[in-house]
Amino acid sequence: MPRRVDHEERRRAIAEALWRIACARGLDGASLRDVAAEAGISLGQLQHYFSSKDEMLVFALKYLGGLAEERIRARLLGLNGPPSPRDVLRETVMEMLPLDDASRTGNLVQIAYFVRALHDERLRGHAKEGIPALRAFFADQVRTGIERGEVDASRDADAEAMLLIALTDGLTTHLLLEACDQDETKSLLDGHLDRLFTP
């Protein structure tokens, strides 16, 4: 083992071990010791970075959120020309959905956290922390759409933002259950956006 450890690097390696467990068998019943073993370190070393499973989950979620943001940015840069409000909404929700391994991992970790948060008020605070920011971001896109004459002015931007988030979360459940396939999910979301972006 190298004498000097990059602490941020180590935290990330632990978070990634947690994701591998989340994807392979879920986090129910997975202990700190299981995660340490998966990361190839001792329980003591892991506890140097995280004193509880919840602390580890909060870090893993933030790290995953950051990676998802990078992927969304890359998607938008990959479009021809500057993205329209509709492009921004579409690429963001497509990245939120479990359509590939990276987003599937993110979703599974989020669900593990969500289930713990249902019975823990403090965790619930963390779990819902990101929602108002995402909602405000989506509402801004809808408002810009209205200003550009791409969305009917009678639409309530804040309500549309929440509808789109809820729809994406619901479709995530059905994709993970394999009750809806990828093509159908994409076409349902495109249909929803088509109607929103009808002046």
Place this chain on the structure above:
Amino acid sequence: MPRRVDHEERRRAIAEALWRIACARGLDGASLRDVAAEAGISLGQLQHYFSSKDEMLVFALKYLGGLAEERIRARLLGLNGPPSPRDVLRETVMEMLPLDDASRTGNLVQIAYFVRALHDERLRGHAKEGIPALRAFFADQVRTGIERGEVDASRDADAEAMLLIALTDGLTTHLLLEACDQDETKSLLDGHLDRLFTP
């Protein structure tokens, strides 16, 4: 203890013990023994009815589904006059949402099952079993709405059904996280139905 036990009654009492645990602290880590203790019976007696946690969950979900159907029927009978397709859709989704203790319990048990199903193909089969039936039922309402001139004929009934189910499931998550309140959730769903029922 009475010599003759009503077996269906006993199964229901066990399912209800399972719900109480689901609501109070979640089902992660809850053992058959915990459920037996909550139901006031021995582990052996419980195993006479259910040999595994999953078998118990499947029964509890079916029982909960039956109770939810009864509540939806009662809601529809409580309306003034025969229900319109919009009434049927509205009352059904309002009953699916965790807006009171009964539906909150149903949702918490469903989530516990969903999380187990993510990592178990056989359970996933059960978990998604009810979705096509619900979707077909919703699609029928939309088609009737089109026939009655209440829904624009360009709408795809099958797609609208899935959108409404996904939206309801997504709003359920946000209600449980307290990221959305009851009034807002109802008004978002009513707004969605208003636009669907615009000829």
